Each structure stands twice: as structure tokens, then as C-alpha cells.
Amino acid sequence: MKSTVEQLSPTRVKINVEVPFDELKPNFDRAYRKIAQQVRIPGFRPGKVPARVLESRIGRAPVLDEVVNEVIPAKYIEAVQASEVRTLGQPDFEVTKLEDNDVLEFSAEVDVRPEIELPDVEGITVSVDDVEFAESDVDEQLDELRARFGTLTGVTRPVENGDFVSIDLAATVDGEAVEDAETSGLSYEVGSGQLVDGIDEALIGASEGETKTFTTRLVAGEYAGKDAEVNVTVQSVKQRELPEADDEFAQMASEFDTIDELRADLRERVGKVKRMQQGVQARDKVLESLLDAAEVPLPAAVVQAEVDNRKHDAVHELDHNEEALSMALEAEGKTLEEFNDELRADAEKAVRTQLLLDTIADAENVQVDDAELTERIMYQAQRFGVSPDEYVQRAQQSGQLGAIFADVRRGKALATIVRGATVTDSSGNTVDLSELFGKNEPADEAAEAETVTADQ
Numbered sequence: 480m481k482s483t484v485e486q487l488s489p490t491r492v493k494i495n496v497e498v499p500f501d502e503l504k505p506n507f508d509r510a511y512r513k514i515a516q517q518v519r520i521p522g523f524r525p526g527k528v529p530a531r532v533l534e535s536r537i538g539r540a541p542v543l544d545e546v547v548n549e550v551i552p553a554k555y556i557e558a559v560q561a562s563e564v565r566t567l568g569q570p571d572f573e574v575t576k577l578e579d580n581d582v583l584e585f586s587a588e589v590d591v592r593p594e595i596e597l598p599d600v601e602g603i604t605v606s607v608d609d610v611e612f613a614e615s616d617v618d619e620q621l622d623e624l625r626a627r628f629g630t631l632t633g634v635t636r637p638v639e640n641g642d643f644v645s646i647d648l649a650a651t652v653d654g655e656a657v658e659d660a661e662t663s664g665l666s667y668e669v670g671s672g673q674l675v676d677g678i679d680e681a682l683i684g685a686s687e688g689e690t691k692t693f694t695t696r697l698v699a700g701e702y703a704g705k706d707a708e709v710n711v712t713v714q715s716v717k718q719r720e721l722p723e724a725d726d727e728f729a730q731m732a733s734e735f736d737t738i739d740e741l742r743a744d745l746r747e748r749v750g751k752v753k754r755m756q757q758g759v760q761a762r763d764k765v766l767e768s769l770l771d772a773a774e775v776p777l778p779a780a781v782v783q784a785e786v787d788n789r790k791h792d793a794v795h796e797l798d799h800n801e802e803a804l805s806m807a808l809e810a811e812g813k814t815l816e817e818f819n820d821e822l823r824a825d826a827e828k829a830v831r832t833q834l835l836l837d838t839i840a841d842a843e844n845v846q847v848d849d850a851e852l853t854e855r856i857m858y859q860a861q862r863f864g865v866s867p868d869e870y871v872q873r874a875q876q877s878g879q880l881g882a883i884f885a886d887v888r889r890g891k892a893l894a895t896i897v898r899g900a901t902v903t904d905s906s907g908n909t910v911d912l913s914e915l916f917g918k919n920e921p922a923d924e925a926a927e928a929e930t931v932t933a934d935q
Contacts, residue, residue: 482558489593490778494570496558498583503546510545539579547574547583555587565592567781590778595838598772603900605764607910610753620745621724624732631717637686638716640670644682645714650707652697657707659700664714678711685713696810699796704806758915761902766832766893769839775831785826793822833889840892847887855887 480502485493507530515528520536523529534542551572559566567590576584631643638644644667650660667674669682675698681691690712697707722728729741794804808818839845853867860870874880894916902910 480554480557482561484562484564487588489776490590490781492564492589492591494555494558494562494564494587494589495575496554496585496587498550498554500580500582503550503583506546506550507542509549510542513545514541543577543579547577550583551585551587554585558587564589566590567592567778568784590780592834592837593776593778595773595775595835597838597842598769600769600839600896600899603765603768603896604903605761605768605900606903606905607757607760607764609904609906610750610757612749612753616749617742617746620749621742622721624745625721625724625728626719628728628732629719629721632720633715633717635687636716637684638669638682638713639718640679640683641719642669643667643717643719644669646682647712647714648709650697650709652702652705652707657697657700657702660697660707660709675709678709681709681711682713685711687713687716689713696807698807703800703803704810755915757904757910758912761900761910761912762893762897762916765897765900769835769896770828770831773835775834777827777830777834782823782826782830785830786823789822789826790819833885836889836892837885839896840888843892843895845888845891845895847884847891851887851891852884855883859883 480499481497483495485495487493511530511533514533514537518528518533518537520528520532523532551574555570555572570587570589572585572587574583574585576582634642646665646667647663648660648665650657667678667682670679672679675695677693677695681693685691690710692708692710694706694708697703697705722731724738726737729735729738733741733744735741735744794801804818805815808815856871856874857867860867863870865873871880874883897912897916898918902912904910
């Protein structure tokens with residue numbers, strides 16, 4: 480087999496492959512066996528028809544088609560590996576020459592990872608917000624903890640924000656009942672924003688047994704994007720009573736003996752969250768600095784695939800109803816053209832980021848070990864509410880395991896750059912991010928460093 484690579488653009492190549500027929504004997508043997516299983520010829524058992532008999536009955540063309548369809552993908556992969564072309568996406572094949580008993584020639588146009596000249600990463604300097612939090616932040620965390628141990632008590636007063644209510648719902652669109660929106664005995668925390676827009680305002684001030692009517696725009700189902708008139712009836716009202724924030728509560732809700740010890744622990748936790756937010760801000764600003772400094776050619780087909788995936792996700796939430804999408808955008812004061820422009824801009828940035836971080840990972844020889852990959856799988860499984868085994872099975876079926884590996888590697892690549900960047904806060908103090916991104920280490924130890932991944 481002979482192959483050559485023709486550079487069509489910085490992001491696309493044409494691979495030309497020539498395969499002599501003397502290399503195709505195994506393929507012809509498999510083609511004859513496969514076709515022999517599918518045809519019935521008197522005097523021969525299925526699968527036992529000689530090649531010459533098959534060709535005399537069905538002709539040479541079906542055999543050649545079977546061979547060509549099998550050979551092209553296999554020989555394409557061989558050519559890619561031999562030329563070390565870093566392909567992206569699926570190729571477009573074209574048979575350019577087929578002479579029976581002589582030669583098969585074909586071409587494959589495919590997007591490739593472009594050569595990217597990395598910017599100088601040594602001098603990257605970014606500024607982030609100061610870590611600031613007040614005692615009220617600790618109070619908020621303590622109240623959330625108390626809420627877990629709270630009790631619900633029925634009240635006879637009108638509904639207030641934060642109450643728990645049992646409600647009946649019914650909705651109509653242009654006088655037609657919306658069956659998907661009809662329910663009774665639904666438990667709901669007022670002010671949580673977990674139901675349709677407008678329901679919190681309608682409920683506050685309503686009394687037990689009272690029905691309130693409001694208008695909202697539906698976001699899913701048959702009537703997605705249309706205005707619905709909703710009736711909500713309050714069946715019962717309960718308020719949550721929180722336990723006293725004292726030593727007894729600290730002992731019940733934590734491993735601490737006093738409320739002061741519990742508050743000190745919560746204060747430390749709040750500080751860690753704030754420092755994490757500061758680290759994420761630093762990471763994002765370093766990435767923006769890299770993207771601004773680097774020229775990254777964009778493979779058109781890869782960008783379009785990213786656009787299509789993002790649009791599919793957006794329309795999926797509206798049952799793939801394009802009209803509903805247009806109406807939902809109209810409600811936000813946005814046109815479909817503006818939506819598509821934003822979608823493409825986001826897709827282009829995502830592809831640029833991936834290509835740039837892949838190049839950095841290659842330059843830094845970033846490796847991903849089993850523990851890091853397992854950690855990402857555990858995180859993703861928890862995020863989607865499935866077991867790790869089920870998540871891995873789904874990823875294998877959809878061919879996404881490679882993408883998960885690539886995401887972890889990109890996260891580690893970005894972490895290496897963040898570690899080398901100069902980060903200061905708004906007050907001019909140098910920010911130590913080693914707790915989040917690890918410390919700069921010798922090259923032989925760098926692969927073992929614990930780093931923050933791109934999803935954090």
C-alpha cells in the first residue's frame with residue numbers, strides 16, 4: 480500500500496491511498512464467504528458455494544463492492560497511522576480508481592489538528608478578586624444546616640416566602656386544558672423557583688383553600704413557548720421551624736461539642752469555597768490570556784459539529800420544537816439569528832480551547848493515570864445521578880470514554896500553565912494557588928502532581 484498526504488489548509492488534509500489487488504486476497508475471501516451465506520444456489524449448502532460459481536450467478540460487482548467497503552476504512556486507518564496525521568472527525572471518502580485485478584485507489588479528506596505556535600506562557604499575569612466574606616456568610620451556612628434538621632408545622636395564616644404548601648395546579652392555553660400541567664397535592668417550597676415563573680408571586684398572601692390565577696409561558700411539552708393561564712389552589716400551609724443554634728444542636732448535627740466550634744469549622748469551609756472561587760477565576764483569566772495570545776485555526780467541520788450538538792441540546796429541552804424555541808427566544812427579547820450567532824461564537828471558543836490545550840498537553844507531555852480518570856468518572860456519575868459502572872457503560876456505548884480522557888488531560892495541561900502564572904488579588908497581594916493546582920515540581924515528578932481539572 481502507498482499513501483500520500485496533501486495539505487489542503489491548516490486544518491484539512493487529503494490522504495491519497497493506493498492498494499494493489501495482491502494485498503486484497505484476505506478481503507476477497509471474506510467477501511465470498513459473506514455473500515455465500517446470503518444466497519441460495521441449488522446443489523450447494525449455504526456458505527459452501529465456490530467463488531467462481533458465485534460470480535457466474537451474481538456477477539463480479541457485488542463482490543467488488545463488499546471488498547471496497549471493507550478495505551477503505553481499514554487502509555485509511557493504516558495511512559493515518561503511518562503518516563502520523565492527527566485527524567479530527569469523520570473523513571469524506573472518494574474512490575478515484577478501481578481496476579479489477581490491478582489496483583484500488585481512493586482519497587479521504589479529513590479535518591486535522593492544526594499546528595499551533597504556543598504563546599510565551601512564562602510571563603502570564605492576571606488579577607483576581609480579593610477573598611472576602613463576612614460573618615453573615617457563616618450565619619447563612621449555619622441556617623442551611625439548621626434547615627436540614629427543621630420540622631414542618633401547620634399554620635393558619637396566609638402564605639409567606641419560605642413556607643411549604645400543598646397545592647393543586649391546572650392550566651389552559653387558549654381555553655384548551657393542558658393535561659401535562661394538571662396535578663394535585665403537590666408539595667412546594669415557596670420562593671424556591673422550582674416551578675413555573677409567576678407561581679411564587681401568586682402564592683404569597685394566599686390563604687388555605689384560596690385559588691389564585693396567573694399567566695406564565697410554558698417551556699416544555701405540547702404548548703412550549705405559549706402563554707398559559709394557571710390556577711393554583713392552596714390546600715395547606717406549613718412553616719419550617721429551625722432548632723436553636725446552641726451546643727446541643729452542634730452535638731446533634733456535627734462532630735463538635737459546642738456551637739462556637741461548629742461556627743469556626745463553617746467559617747473555615749466558607750473561606751475554602753471563596754478561595755476555590757478565586758482559583759477558578761484565576762484559571763479562567765489565564766485561559767483567556769492564552770486564547771488572546773495564540774492563533775488557533777478552526778476546522779470548519781469540527782466547529783459545525785459543536786454547533787449542531789449545542790443546538791440539539793437547546794432544542795431537546797423543548798421537545799425539538801423549533802417553533803417553541805423561537806417563541807422562547809422572543810420572550811427573552813432575542814431573535815433566532817442572535818441565538819445562532821451566540822451558539823456559533825460559543826462553539827468556536829470551545830473548539831479553540833480544546834485545540835490549544837491539546838497542544839499544550841503535548842508540549843508538556845501531560846499524562847493521565849488510572850486514578851485521575853476514575854476520579855473524573857466518579858464525579859460525572861454523581862453529577863448525572865447514576866452508578867459509576869452505568870456511567871462507564873453509557874460512555875462506552877456512545878464512544879465518549881476518549882472524550883473524558885481528553886478533558887482530564889486538558890484540565891491538567893491548563894493547571895500547569897496556571898501554576899506558572901503570576902496571580903495577584905485586587906489589593907496587590909500574590910495569590911498562592913498551590914492548594915488547588917499543586918506546586919511547580921521537577922519534570923520527572925510533574926506527572927504525579929495533583930491538579931484541578933477543567934470541570935472544577
